[in-house]
Amino acid sequence: MRENLEQDAFLRYFLPAQPSLRGYLLAVLRDPVSANDVFQEVSSVLWRKFDEFDQSRNFAAWAMGIAKMQVRRQRQREARSRLVFSDETVDLLATVAGESPMDEDARLAYLAGCLNKLPPNHKNVVALRFQERASLADIAVRIGKNVAAVEMLMVRLRRALRKCVDESMKAVRVAQTGTV
Amino acid sequence: MITTEQEALTSRYLDGTATPEELARLDGAVRENLELARYLHQMATQDAMITQALAEMAATPAENMANTRGRVSTVAPAVWQAWWFRSVAAAAALVACVGGVNLWQGRQAQKAVVATLVEARGRVEGFRVQGSGGGVFSVQVSGSPESGVLRPTTLKPGTHLTLGPDGYAKLAYADGTLVELQKNTSLTLGAGQGTRFFWLVNKLRGKRIQLDTGTLSARVAKQKVGEAMALTTPHATATVLGTMLQLAVTTNSSLLSVQTGQVAFATATQQEIVSAGESARVQDGVLRKVVEPPPPAAAARVSEDGAILFHDSFAEGFGKWHLYTKRGDGSMQPTTTQACPDIRVVTVERGGKSVPVAELVGKAPGGPRVGMVTETVKTKADAYVFAYEYTYDGPLRRAMEGLEIGMQCRVTPQARPPGEWNQVRWECTRTTDAQGNPCLAAKLYFNGELIAETTFLSSGEGVDVMLEVIEGQFRFANVVIREMKKARTETSGR
Incomplete structure (x- = not known):
């Protein structure tokens, strides 16, 4: 059994980087199931190789390097006709994801509040898309709209949620420091 | 911008x-x-x-339920008297009841997909991450093979397990499904995300295992409709409703062998129904059934002397009789299994000494069978080889010996390549032990090479066990016990 101290140290680095890692995998793999599978693999590799991690370095960047390798492996596995980004873009996204994470834990907390503020019909669409993983075509049938309208709605929902989270964080920051 | x-x-x-x-x-x-x-x-x-x-919001429904109850309690008693309200209330009660059953079914399903790590040897690492609050755990067992039994550990969906070159692990699910993992195996446990409203199933849920590499053997209890267990490899998916099977994964192939039941084995473009006794392989993206070769002529030659006393194709799978685990002192610990519920350790007199043996009762094609473990056999092969006596209380009504080679066998240098048949042969000759008691000198041969010797206090029979080596593991294929009209000595392969 690994020492508890080592596990604590790992968690201290891993947990803040976790949302960014998930985001990277979703950005390059797009399929949430594949992204989750690879996330588990990457987590496992990070834990196994944690001994090799130089703690003076950026953990997120190190993690993204490993994630990049696992993504390549996954892309080879799924070599059938899937729409995928070029290797150059995959590498660039790993670099971007390895930059300092942006208060992800806080964003998650605010996001829950912002989701609750959505009107019920929009909340339903979000649940269909992200909980049931329904396709936009399915959602369109279920809410009685066309796909183009649902696409536009998704753009607006993503924008609104991002704005809501940003503003919530900004408001708290102002309250704490008195400055913007 | x-x-x-x-x-x-x-x-x-x-x-x-x-x-x-x-x-x-x-x-x-x-x-x-x-x-x-x-x-x-x-x-x-x-x-x-x-x-x-x-x-995370869905995981805390208690508050919502409380609110719902609160709203219902605000209905004025006078309203209850209205016929239309009674009708609506009855319908609501039905919906609540159905919802409750569905919720219960959901909880049952969730329970069914949680596995428990009941045994581990060698290096076994588990890993799971959940939510922003963490939930990382690790399991690492190292040391001698005997020291590996650990406190049962619950493994939720999402757990990734990695076994080292000396690793072994056994997982148990609440419904009795058992999964054994062999060395160098890497997998992720999962759960289907489908939902069910009574018999209406929108997507499959149930147990999921993503086997990345290595070998697993499974005895899958009967699964509910819509909750088939799915074993996925990088090349194919095996969908199981209840069976015994083995699944082995290498870099570019997945091999499925089914001992009982039927399994749907599918790639993205092909599907085969693999029945008991059949195997199917996905190699370089192509799925095809594997035709098992007939037993080699050598086996027939050994057995042609006498009448068949016992034959078992192992169509119902190994472990049908009983399972054994090795104790810390090297002796074998008999374990009760579903197929052989009556097993206990008893003491018998052997050569003037009290010897603990395991007594078991199992069902056999020829009627109830009673056997006793006599001793473990010292063997050159790295295998759990042990012999036990059988007494048939059926039409055969005679005593004989059998042997079982446990599932933890390692391939000996003499083993033939994976997929080819190997012969394990056991021969007995009449002799006397050190105390002058009549006994049998038993010799065990593996592909013609003498790998084990022991003595037994019983009459002599011959046993042929045909094994197929699948990616480093043995699989029982056929056991034939024939009466030997004359004892013979096999020349060692060396």
């Missing part, structure tokens, strides 16, 4: 509705615009967080 068009393109990409041309456009734009790359990553991260936030 992110343009409205880039924003829409990113959203369509994340929703899976972008066309190949749009994907190429986004790909090029991301490479040229670092801000767009950051935006894409942020939106994907937000998508992942929305899923997580919704899951």
Whole structure:
């Protein structure tokens, strides 16, 4: 059994980087199931190789390097006709994801509040898309709209949620420091 | 600055509705615009967080239920007297009842997919991450094979397990499904995300195992409709409703062998129904059934002397009689199994000494069978080889010996390549032990080479066991016991 101290140290680095890692995998793999599978693999590799991690370095960047390798492996596995980004873009996204994470834990907390503020019909669409993983075509049938309208709605929902989270964080920051 | 068009393109990409041309456009734009790359990553991260936030909100329904009860209690008693209200209330009660059953079914399903690590030897590492609050755990067992039994550990869906070169692990599910993992195996436990409203199933749920590499053997209890267990490899998926099987994965192939029941084995483009006794392999993306070769002539030659006393094709799988685990002192610990519920350790007199043996009762084609473990056999092969006496209380009504080679066998240097038949032969000659008691000198041969010798206090029979080596593991294929009219000595292969 690994020492508890080592596990604590790992968690201290891993947990803040976790949302960014998930985001990277979703950005390059797009399929949430594949992204989750690879996330588990990457987590496992990070834990196994944690001994090799130089703690003076950026953990997120190190993690993204490993994630990049696992993504390549996954892309080879799924070599059938899937729409995928070029290797150059995959590498660039790993670099971007390895930059300092942006208060992800806080964003998650605010996001829950912002989701609750959505009107019920929009909340339903979000649940269909992200909980049931329904396709936009399915959602369109279920809410009685066309796909183009649902696409536009998704753009607006993503924008609104991002704005809501940003503003919530900004408001708290102002309250704490008195400055913007 | 992110343009409205880039924003829409990113959203369509994340929703899976972008066309190949749009994907190429986004790909090029991301490479040229670092801000767009950051935006894409942020939106994907937000998508992942929305899923997580919704899951966490759904996991705390108690408050919502309390609120619902509160609303119901505000109905005025006078309203209850109205016929229409009674009808609506009855319908609501039915819906609540159905919902309750569905909720209960959901909980049952959740329970059914949680596995317990009941045994581990060698290096076994488990890993799981859940939510922003952590939940990482690790299991690492090392040391001698005998020291590996550990406190049962619950493994939830999402757990990733990795076994080292000396690793072994056994997982048990609440419904009795057992999964054994062999060395160098790597897998992730999962659960189907489907839902069920009584008999209406929208997507499959139930147990899921993603086997990345290595070998697992499974005895799958009968699964409910809509909750088939799915074993997925990088090459194919085996869907199981209840069976015994073995699944072995290498870099470019997956081999499924079914001992009982039927398994649907499918790649993205092909599907085969694999029945008991059959195997199927996915090699380089092509799925085909494997035709098992007939037993080699050598086996027939050994057995042609006498009448068949016992034959078992192991169509019902190994472990049908009983399972053994090795104790710390090297002796074998008999374990009760479903197929052989009556097993206990008893003491018998042997050569003037009290010897603990395991007594078992099992069902056999020839009637109830009673056997006693006499002793473990010292063997040159790295295998759990042990012999036991059988007494048939059926039409045969005679005593004989059998042997079992446990599932933890390692391939000896003499083993033939994976997929080819190997012969294990056991021969007995009449002799006397050190105390002058009549006994049998038993010799065990593996592909013609003498690998074990022991003595037994019983009459002599011959046993042929045909084994197939699958990626480093043995699989029982056929056991034939014939009466030997004359004892013979096999020349060692060396």
